[in-house]
Amino acid sequence: MPYKYVEAEPVRTITKDGRRKKQEEILDELTRVPRDVIGWGYVDATNENASFLTQSGRVNYFIYRDPRDMLVSQVFFATDMHEEHGMHDFYNSLPDFSERLKVAITGIDRDELKMVSVKQRYEGVFAWLATPGVFCIRFEDLINQRAATLDAMLNEVEKTGYTIPTSRAKALSVLAEAIQPRKSHTFRSGKTGGWREFFTAEHKSLFKEVGGDLVVRLGYERDNDW
Known part of the structure; x- marks a missing residue:
């Protein structure tokens, strides 16, 4: 896979003391995530965020649930x-x-x-669903249709021109084994x-x-x- 590791801390819109971050603060955090690292976070679908995240060569997954x-x-x-x-x-x-x-x-x-x-909370979900260059995934599909969903996610990676250096079956196996929800707080x-x-x-x-x-x-x- 073309990634070295997963970023430990997410990019958030709210600070620990409850202050909403300014757009420039969020964009600065996004730009600090190295290109060969899997970043993650909870960010709004603002024009600035979407423009940065959907640049050529990037793969974006947005996960939502019922x-x-x-x-x-x-x-x-x-x-x-x-x-x-x-x-x-x-x-x-x-x-x-x-x-x-x-x-x-x-x-x-x-x-x-x-x-x-x-x-109001889900207005942000619809904003990401309508954003080109973002592959939207239902949490339920990751749980109940895992193989097909992971396969579709790998397709998004290869659309960038990158060739996954292993068989698709092996790549799917590695991804499935890496999903360890019980480790999440x-x-x-x-x-x-x-x-x-x-x-x-x-x-x-x-x-x-x-x-x-x-x-x-x-x-x-x-x-x-x-």
């Missing part, structure tokens, strides 16, 4: 796994998971506590569709009220009758 699973994961992570998360104290002040999930769906803007709604279950265990009829109704046909637009449902 927003319902994302919400459940976010609540567990902020409540139980990351004490420095901006929502940690507030989530723990609520009586139960059900109430926390409602806040995750609607978002909150109270005093210095701010979190966007699920609909955000790992909880590694499953898909787990939202069904936590969404009540009330949560479903609230999600549709706030997010509209979000899951339909993303291809997770055929209609809003779920």
